[in-house]
Amino acid sequence: MSEVDDAIASARASWSRISDDRTGAIVPRAPSRGRARQTQAIGKRLTRIVVADAVILISAMVIGWIAPLGIGGAMLVMALLVAATMLLAVWPADRAPTPERLASVEIKGLPAQTERWLEAQRPALPAPAIPLVDRIGLRLETLAPQLARFADDAPEAIEVRKLVGEQLPAFVKDYEKVPASLRTTPRNGRTPDAELVAGLSLIEREIGEMTARLAETDLDSLATRGRFLEMKYRDDR
Numbered sequence: 154m155s156e157v158d159d160a161i162a163s164a165r166a167s168w169s170r171i172s173d174d175r176t177g178a179i180v181p182r183a184p185s186r187g188r189a190r191q192t193q194a195i196g197k198r199l200t201r202i203v204v205a206d207a208v209i210l211i212s213a214m215v216i217g218w219i220a221p222l223g224i225g226g227a228m229l230v231m232a233l234l235v236a237a238t239m240l241l242a243v244w245p246a247d248r249a250p251t252p253e254r255l256a257s258v259e260i261k262g263l264p265a266q267t268e269r270w271l272e273a274q275r276p277a278l279p280a281p282a283i284p285l286v287d288r289i290g291l292r293l294e295t296l297a298p299q300l301a302r303f304a305d306d307a308p309e310a311i312e313v314r315k316l317v318g319e320q321l322p323a324f325v326k327d328y329e330k331v332p333a334s335l336r337t338t339p340r341n342g343r344t345p346d347a348e349l350v351a352g353l354s355l356i357e358r359e360i361g362e363m364t365a366r367l368a369e370t371d372l373d374s375l376a377t378r379g380r381f382l383e384m385k386y387r388d389d390r
Contacts, residue, residue, distance in 0.1 A: 205237040252322040260310040261301045264293035267317050277329050279336070279346045285353040292360040293317070299367045313363060316356065324352050 213230045216222065222230065250258065250266045258266050268290045275286055296313070303310045328336075328349045336345040343351075 202238050206234055209233050209237060252326065255318040255322055256314075258318070260303055260305045260307075260314060261297070263314060263318050264297040264300065267321065268293045270322060271325070274325055274329070278325075279349065281346065281350050282353055285350065285357055289321075289353065289357045289360065292357060292364065296360060296364050296367075299364065309367060316359060316363070321356055324356070325349075 209230065213222065213226070217226075250270050252270070255263065255267055255270060271286055271289060275283065278286065296317075300310065300313060328345060331345045338344060
């Protein structure tokens with residue numbers, strides 16, 4: 154087994170140990186970014202259901218003031234309430250973009266769209282890859298405001314798009330094409346799970362380095378202004 158495979162095995166063993174103590178009790182876990190997003194999605198669904206049901210009830214009341222609904226009308230209102238509730242309960246709160254969409258979205262919106270797409274892939278990824286998904290999400294959130302000042306055809310924007318909007322989705326999709334039964338089978342010294350973990354780790358580091366490079370101009374400007382303030386106001390005392 155390779156070092157990455159060993160790391161995955163160790164992570165899985167640790168996960169098993171913290172999941173159950175010696176008595177079999179479940180050990181509480183801190184909520185992950187994925188769980189927080191699921192909570193947000195549930196909140197959005199509930200909000201849409203409440204709004205839709207309120208609209209139906211208010212409309213029924215207005216119509217009832219004009220003309221009595223009767224038993225048939227009341228049954229129709231109930232049917233509409235049930236149908237709206239069931240439909241909105243299963244309808245996705247936020248539809249994730251497709252990889253094709255990521256390739257053409259404006260650069261200022263690319264980090265957020267890529268994060269939504271990556272979150273949607275979470276169920277298909279192995280447990281050791283989930284912390285990397287969380288870290289990439291944080292990296293993308295940091296990167297987003299930096300890209301707001303670049304045009305889509307700027308060299309910096311093109312570099313980010315190739316990694317975030319093209320290479321990352323293509324890499325994850327290549328992994329998802331591998332049959333689940335083969336993802337833990339070594340090939341050329343490394344399993345597909347290990348390949349995924351290693352690749353996501355590399356992408357996460359590269360996004361961090363891009364963020365640092367994009368911040369160099371702002372850091373230089375801050376340092377220059379700081380020296381100017383020191384020379385102008387400290388020496389005048």
